[in-house]
Amino acid sequence: MPTGVDAYWLRLGTTMLMYGVLAMSWNFIGGMAGYPSFASAAFFGLGAYAGAVAQKYGLPMVVAWSLAGAVAALFAAALGFALLRLRGHYFAIASLVVAEVLREIVNSATNLTGGGMGLNIPVPQMASIADQARFFYYAMLGVAVLAFGAVLVTQRSRLGFGLRCIQQNESAADMLGVNTTLYKVNAFILSGVFVGVAGAVYASWVHYIEPPDVFDVLYSIKPIVMVLLGGAGTLFGPLIGAALFLSLEELVWRNYLSVHTGVLGLLIVLLVLFLPKGILAFRLRRT
């Protein structure tokens, strides 16, 4: 039997890994390419619903999760070709709208998604509640490891180098032979695929989803705060930021739920003003 403490830490650990996936993913487009995306919630909700609907039609859980990743990736590709022609805050605003649009679509596609009633996801057959909690912890760990691997490979590749060029001076990058549209779309796909899988895993984990829950704008904002907190464009910054953020959330904000979004907004402003390169910058500056 699980003790209460074990269950608490498993839940926190799973959440931590999920935040890590969100932050690492945002880092591809926001940190490496320098495009402030607010589309994370769209990918998360899309992945959650894709996974849930696929399971509703009888697909095995892990297959449904993979399908959710593919759906998120395809959606990111299509969206990227449309939106990434916009620069800076125009892109940011356009990406912010996407989750709202998807939420409305899911709301009205009642036959498929249950609409505002939400959707139940079949509970996996397992010996105990504790086994289930452990299973989803390892599932989320798997997604996080995949995302981290993708970050690692990207940073040491032509793609990562090209994204850094775009982030610093897009027209100069273009002039030097970087196919900027293609590179940005690739970064956007990478920023969507793991979030989509994480959304599907989340849906299976909590057994029940509804549009306002998985398309919550906070899923777009939190990863940005985490990455800014830890250090944009870096390897470990997003993970450190995710850990810091979750600690803050657990220690402080659980008790002040009503000011949640306001505090987040304030934190973003403070970060951008005083710590534009994140916590990691302190260490880098000294060396």
Add this chain to the structure above:
Amino acid sequence: MTTLLQLSGVSRHFGGLKAVSSLDLSVDRGEVIGLIGPNGAGKTTLINLITGVHPATAGTVRFAGEDVTRQQPWQAARRGIARTFQIVQPFPEMTVLENVTAAALFAGGLAYGERAEAAALEHLQFVGLADVAGKRASTLTLAMRKRLELAKGLAMNPKLLLLDEVNAGLHSTEIDHALALIRAIAARGVTILIIEHLMKVVLNLCSRIVVLHHGELIASGDPQSIVRDPRVVQAYLGRRYADASH
């Protein structure tokens, strides 16, 4: 000699403004051409039009026999058209070496890795920036940034190099250095089109000069005939220059 670049009736309008209008120009392989003209004549626009930054609104651009009128800048780079910017455009937070490596990698066709870096270092040695290779590009002086632009242009392994006022803002010893560099690049067989306000540089370097005025090509010929051409004197060089050169 074979034609490398062929512009036929190209125009570029910005709204009602004809920045370049129905211009014909053909550049042979190995030529070093000077492009001169007063401020706002359309010189930079001509480079933007060749490189796909602002594609021609009419006419065609052919490069190495291929119609490239509608190409994107990154395609121009990979085809072998390199340009330096009138206002230098480094990647500020990257090192000088990384800046040149990017050029070798994306336009020069080298694979990601140490080979590209080694090639970049060679180009930095060539322009005399090897000792600041590890510094951030934003810390360089203007003269160094101009040389960095040259190194980037070279690392792109170009067939055609378009230089937009690489000497603007430099003093005379720095200009002499840049001149020697450009001459060495030309000696490698790179075709060069250079926009330049300093007649000393143009006369020193170019086998042919073309003159742009209000977006139109008003003269083209060898340096001697250009400085005596009355239209050029009137539009650009001014009487004083014509008197002095006699």
